Amino acid sequence: MPDCCENNQSIQLQRLSKLWQINMGFFHYLVFLIALLFFATVEVNSHGVPIVRNINELAQDSYGIPGLSHITVAGSVLHGFKEVEVWLETFAPGAATPIHRHSCEEVFVVLKGTGTLYLASNSDPKHPGSPQEFPILSNSTFHIPVNDVHQALQADKEGMTQRKVVRKDNK
Amino acid sequence: MPDCCENNQSIQLQRLSKLWQINMGFFHYLVFLIALLFFATVEVNSHGVPIVRNINELAQDSYGIPGLSHITVAGSVLHGFKEVEVWLETFAPGAATPIHRHSCEEVFVVLKGTGTLYLASNSDPKHPGSPQEFPILSNSTFHIPVNDVHQALQADKEGMTQRKVVRKDNK
Numbered sequence: 001m002p003d004c005c006e007n008n009q010s011i012q013l014q015r016l017s018k019l020w021q022i023n024m025g026f027f028h029y030l031v032f033l034i035a036l037l038f039f040a041t042v043e044v045n046s047h048g049v050p051i052v053r054n055i056n057e058l059a060q061d062s063y064g065i066p067g068l069s070h071i072t073v074a075g076s077v078l079h080g081f082k083e084v085e086v087w088l089e090t091f092a093p094g095a096a097t098p099i100h101r102h103s104c105e106e107v108f109v110v111l112k113g114t115g116t117l118y119l120a121s122n123s124d125p126k127h128p129g130s131p132q133e134f135p136i137l138s139n140s141t142f143h144i145p146v147n148d149v150h151q152a153l154q155a156d157k158e159g160m161t162q163r164k165v166v167r168k169d170n171k
Numbered sequence: 172m173p174d175c176c177e178n179n180q181s182i183q184l185q186r187l188s189k190l191w192q193i194n195m196g197f198f199h200y201l202v203f204l205i206a207l208l209f210f211a212t213v214e215v216n217s218h219g220v221p222i223v224r225n226i227n228e229l230a231q232d233s234y235g236i237p238g239l240s241h242i243t244v245a246g247s248v249l250h251g252f253k254e255v256e257v258w259l260e261t262f263a264p265g266a267a268t269p270i271h272r273h274s275c276e277e278v279f280v281v282l283k284g285t286g287t288l289y290l291a292s293n294s295d296p297k298h299p300g301s302p303q304e305f306p307i308l309s310n311s312t313f314h315i316p317v318n319d320v321h322q323a324l325q326a327d328k329e330g331m332t333q334r335k336v337v338r339k340d341n342k
Contacts, residue, residue, distance in 0.1 A: 025291060038231060049314075050290070051288070051290060051292070051313055051314065052305050052306075052311055052313045053307055053310075053311060053312050053313070053314055054310065055280070055309060055310050069249075073278070073312050074278045074312065074314060079314075081229070081276060081278070081314070082275045082276060083254075083255075084255055084276055084278060084319075086252075086278045086280065086312070087281060088280075092208070094179055098281060101251065105252060105253060105254045105255055107244070107252070107255060107257045109226070109244060109257065109259075111282075117223070119222060134222055134223050135223075136223060137225075139225065139226050140223055140224060140225055140226060141223075141224050141226055141244050141245065141257070142222055142223045142224070143220075143222065143245060143250075143252070145254075158302045163270060
């Protein structure tokens with residue numbers, strides 16, 4: 001996972017992972033791609049990053065997670081942003097993030113599709129807490145408080161989820 | 172304007188405003204509304220904000236700007252966020268932000284529609300600089316460096332622009 005999203009799994013988290021995997025299933029794929037084309041303006045800022053960029057032309061990666069398409073729309077490492085990062089992530093049905101936590105706020109905006117959030121909202125740095133399950137639907141937003149253990153699972157039968165992840169990079 | 176987006180117009184900025192207004196026009200309205208319904212989960216975090224929220228149910232405001240619909244998806248004042256803010260803004264054709272600057276990074280993601288960005292990218296705290304004009308199209312992203320004077324103008328003839336604004340609240 002990129003930048004400040006390294007996996008901090010402990011033995012306790014691995015135990016939780018086994019519990020949570022019980023809920024995972026396999027579904028059909030339907031990948032939605034926006035295919036609008038335009039000419040991007042090529043003026044650049046002081047970091048050499050164009051002021052305006054076509055999201056379709058940005059590099060994708062999976063970071064080894066099956067069914068994940070990740071685009072860093074605005075990143076600290078890639079683009080020199082100091083305060084925020086913006087990601088666009090697409091999960092195929094059945095795809096999920098690892099169980100993880102990090103020392104920054106996250107806001108998700110679900111553009112399309114449905115899924116499930118597992119959140120141990122009472123977790124602290126030493127104890128992951130007990131996960132709660134939240135259904136996630138299109139045109140919703142959810143947030144992850146600092147250091148709360150969480151996992152996002154895409155379980156949609158027909159579609160997929162696009163998530164816009166917003167975070168401050170604390171590294 | 173909400174939170175850290177107060178207008179810091181100086182006399183110099185007012186002069187720029189008059190220049191930029193030459194480019195403004197009036198176009199037909201076409202307002203796009205996502206009307207998906209679902210039952211929001213009502214678990215709340217430590218600030219009393221539900222973990223999952225339906226964006227359609229969030230309050231809208233115009234802040235006195237004709238043609239603007241503003242939704243604070245995640246806000247410091249409204250929701251207790253410490254590091255980031257997320258806004259969803261819709262501009263009717265011809266609508267524009269004020270010319271302004273602020274002491275935080277901003278990242279915009281244009282979901283739909285076209286418009287124009289005016290950016291004085293060489294501005295410093297005392298001098299607004301000379302504005303450059305950038306065409307903005309659907310599925311693009313643009314960013315505003317800290318303290319750069321800018322204005323976003325919606326000039327689409329047929330559609331509208333939805334922008335997701337991401338910023339850190341420095342107040």
